[in-house]
Amino acid sequence: MPANRPCGVWAPAITPFRQNLSPDPERFARHARWLLANGCSGLAAFGTNSEANSLDAQERMELLSYLVEHGVSADRLMPGTGCCALTDSVRLTSHAVRLGCAGVLMLPPFYYKGVSDEGLFRNFAEVIERVADARLRMYIYHIPPVAQVSISIPLIERLLKSYPGTVAGLKDSSGDWNNTKAVLDAFAGSGFDVFAGSEVFLLRNMRNHGVGCISATANVNPAAIHHAYENWQSDGAASLQGGITATRAVIQKYPMIPALKAIVARAFDDPCWATVRPPLVELNAQQRASLAADLDAHSFELSATDKHR
């Protein structure tokens, strides 16, 4: 694996909105820099947990450019660029490549259901052909619980064969370790890098030649997840894994995106962070109090001395 290939802990950085629901680039960049300073190797901006699919293409491009212009190195970015419309996917992917991003994380087009591998292959192939840039590194995003459109192993095989080097890996957010294991067994070590979609699978992923995780909760627990990643070969690995798994279990009792935003709002004393775009709804006061109590009981806190800035 070349030294500059993405690996480690990447966060699908949550996207801050102002009261009027417009994206807030300044808060976004502050959070991005904080994540990179606190354990994240990089940012999968515009992932599911970024509410990316509640942003339009122009908003996504403007936010990405803002990050790069405000202290976030493009080689630490793997923005989500897969949309329902081929032309949007091409536009976002081209933009990311021009900025010099380490890679892009590509959802399949997710409106039409029951589509064939042939149709999905054509979608990804068409994006690659139209972007037509040797710098493109495409990570396929498998998240059937949300997208309801799956990435099969034969599809990966066909993409890898047609576009070796460009098709660079996969994020598996199936929540199904057997699927991650099957992908690892088939492709790990062949220039195809597998990120677990949750830190719950971090240790197993590393032991099976995966390269790290891209996980929602890295937005609020980056240091501990990074520590588990760094020490996956140590004697204490299982215990470190147990710790981050337990933290995730606490957060996961709540709707994930509003919960992450509530935690950030509380930790950085910045209530504006709680805002989500419809169709999501922020945690109510009772949920916020309950989440805070659960996390306190778990002795969870964000690094107190290292605030957003």
Added chain:
Amino acid sequence: MPANRPCGVWAPAITPFRQNLSPDPERFARHARWLLANGCSGLAAFGTNSEANSLDAQERMELLSYLVEHGVSADRLMPGTGCCALTDSVRLTSHAVRLGCAGVLMLPPFYYKGVSDEGLFRNFAEVIERVADARLRMYIYHIPPVAQVSISIPLIERLLKSYPGTVAGLKDSSGDWNNTKAVLDAFAGSGFDVFAGSEVFLLRNMRNHGVGCISATANVNPAAIHHAYENWQSDGAASLQGGITATRAVIQKYPMIPALKAIVARAFDDPCWATVRPPLVELNAQQRASLAADLDAHSFELSATDKHR
């Protein structure tokens, strides 16, 4: 019901693509005019069967403007304008209202699953508030088999109460007559117009105070469906319903969108119509031949003398 409210048979007009997958406005307008001349009361352009979700916002607005500038009266148009991103939905809806469209057909945001009625309410309400135009007539689009996000009766009730006059109706593509019946029982006659999402339910919908259907197969069978609609109170209504249901059953044996395009390509001797955008795949030669044979056996033909023009 005011005379100018949409009713009857509306087609989610299929969208033609050139070989390079760009939309073809000229072919689109020809098909639109043909549909209106052959039984459709209007066009729900950019519906599911229009591959709307494979088009970007700009493409949709350009195609819609082209129709209005090329012989399609805006009061015959109910374009789909519901997107995952609130800002896209607002942009498309404002554009349609400015053009003078009879209404818009609004999908809920469909990426995030398991969202609450509160979140969906906020989405539709925010679109209405931002468009801020008394001319807006919003028809909610319930298509859980594809969107995987449902419109509940309490949600409709809340929307109607908050935005009477603006929230104008619903297209029910659940495929579940019990759901359509429940919506009709709750709201028909209160200024809320229900379109069946398939002509299979046309007669039942009319008998329960619905206003018509918006159906994929109206793209290729508009005259017969219109005839059934016009005569729903006649003695022959059940027989007319049987005829259009049987035709749909033949077409439905194939993937719907590629099949519709294959039928139009064949009827108008214009192979370009067969092109679909990924993730869809056009029918292969064997499927095309089989579909043609099935339709011939069923004595189905598009009006031979009234070609696209």
